[in-house]
Amino acid sequence: MTEHSVDSNRTCPVGRSLDVMGDRWSLLIVRDAFDGVRRFGDFQRGLGVARNILADRLRKLVDADVLVSQPAADGSAYQEYVLTRRGESLFPVVVALRQWGEKHLFDRGEKYSRLIDTDTGKPVPVMTPRTAGGSPLPPAQTRVKKVV
Amino acid sequence: MTEHSVDSNRTCPVGRSLDVMGDRWSLLIVRDAFDGVRRFGDFQRGLGVARNILADRLRKLVDADVLVSQPAADGSAYQEYVLTRRGESLFPVVVALRQWGEKHLFDRGEKYSRLIDTDTGKPVPVMTPRTAGGSPLPPAQTRVKKVV
DNA sequence: CAGTATCCCTCAAGATACTG
DNA sequence: CAGTATCTTGAGGGATACTG
Numbered sequence: 001m002t003e004h005s006v007d008s009n010r011t012c013p014v015g016r017s018l019d020v021m022g023d024r025w026s027l028l029i030v031r032d033a034f035d036g037v038r039r040f041g042d043f044q045r046g047l048g049v050a051r052n053i054l055a056d057r058l059r060k061l062v063d064a065d066v067l068v069s070q071p072a073a074d075g076s077a078y079q080e081y082v083l084t085r086r087g088e089s090l091f092p093v094v095v096a097l098r099q100w101g102e103k104h105l106f107d108r109g110e111k112y113s114r115l116i117d118t119d120t121g122k123p124v125p126v127m128t129p130r131t132a133g134g135s136p137l138p139p140a141q142t143r144v145k146k147v148v
Numbered sequence: 149m150t151e152h153s154v155d156s157n158r159t160c161p162v163g164r165s166l167d168v169m170g171d172r173w174s175l176l177i178v179r180d181a182f183d184g185v186r187r188f189g190d191f192q193r194g195l196g197v198a199r200n201i202l203a204d205r206l207r208k209l210v211d212a213d214v215l216v217s218q219p220a221a222d223g224s225a226y227q228e229y230v231l232t233r234r235g236e237s238l239f240p241v242v243v244a245l246r247q248w249g250e251k252h253l254f255d256r257g258e259k260y261s262r263l264i265d266t267d268t269g270k271p272v273p274v275m276t277p278r279t280a281g282g283s284p285l286p287p288a289q290t291r292v293k294k295v296v
Numbered sequence: 297c298a299g300t301a302t303c304c305c306t307c308a309a310g311a312t313a314c315t316g
Numbered sequence: 317c318a319g320t321a322t323c324t325t326g327a328g329g330g331a332t333a334c335t336g
Contacts, residue, residue: 014175015179055320078318111159187298
């Protein structure tokens with residue numbers, strides 16, 4: 001939304017949501033986060049987004065309290081990005097978009113991609129949001145490397 | 149989504165939905181359509197979007213079978229844009245975004261804007277999608293002029 | 297009033313090189 | 317590996333003038 005757009009777009013909850021999440025990458029990042037992606041490099045390869053853009057989006061999502069960056073669960077010296085409660089409450093948005101896409105944007109028989117755990121060979125289950133607060137999501141056991 | 153983004157974004161239903169609806173204006177147009185807006189000028193004033201952009205978006209939404217353009221219900225020689233069944237099935241997306249915004253992006257007590265019918269002075273009710281197919285939505289009785 | 301045609305410009309996004 | 321810094325490009329979007 002630009003500065004020139006009419007006031008109603010910023011005073012409307014839909015418009016304001018779109019201000020935060022309505023760019024080309026943010027919702028895809030959140031989608032991947034629901035699929036258990038946590039690390040910069042995994043987001044980067046999965047999305048095919050430029051590094052600087054990804055860094056910028058992650059920063060903005062952290063600023064917007066959609067993600068938190070916290071020390072990585074494995075020993076590595078870097079951050080991992082996990083959904084906050086606010087981020088998890090985007091679940092219905094992602095689900096609604098997914099269902100609309102499945103229903104209207106795929107030919108019958110055409111198959112959706114899923115994230116595949118290259119260790120187990122099994123699809124990574126989509127996370128369901130926690131029902132209430134508490135500790136952050138448990139560390140992902142999977143290292144998602146491939147999309148099928 | 150650009151040409152360079154990784155394949156998963158186009159084979160994922162979420163990504164594909166975002167290809168169609170993920171720009172700055174499309175979902176806001178659909179939101180207004182749910183609120184009963186049908187005419188070019190009403191969209192234009194309500195959104196504050198440039199005319200050429202609006203024309204382009206409307207065209208794309210018609211191409212994507214989200215809107216249909218049909219002869220205006222009043223005598224006027226122009227088109228009006230109404231949601232198709234596919235467009236109406238975006239209702240959960242708009243609702244999810246609205247609820248997320250209401251819950252997380254407004255201070256307590258801060259009030260949302262609503263479209264107001266300037267003739268009756270009453271808020272325009274949000275449309276609920278028809279349960280099944282059938283005729284297009286009945287002509288809107290309201291001329292929405294103002295946002296409060 | 298409902299669009300179309302132009303022109304212009306900003307900023308998002310990409311590529312790449314660099315650092316701890 | 318996880319970022320940051322820099323440069324460049326192009327598309328998306330705005331303003332405005334024009335037409336039926």
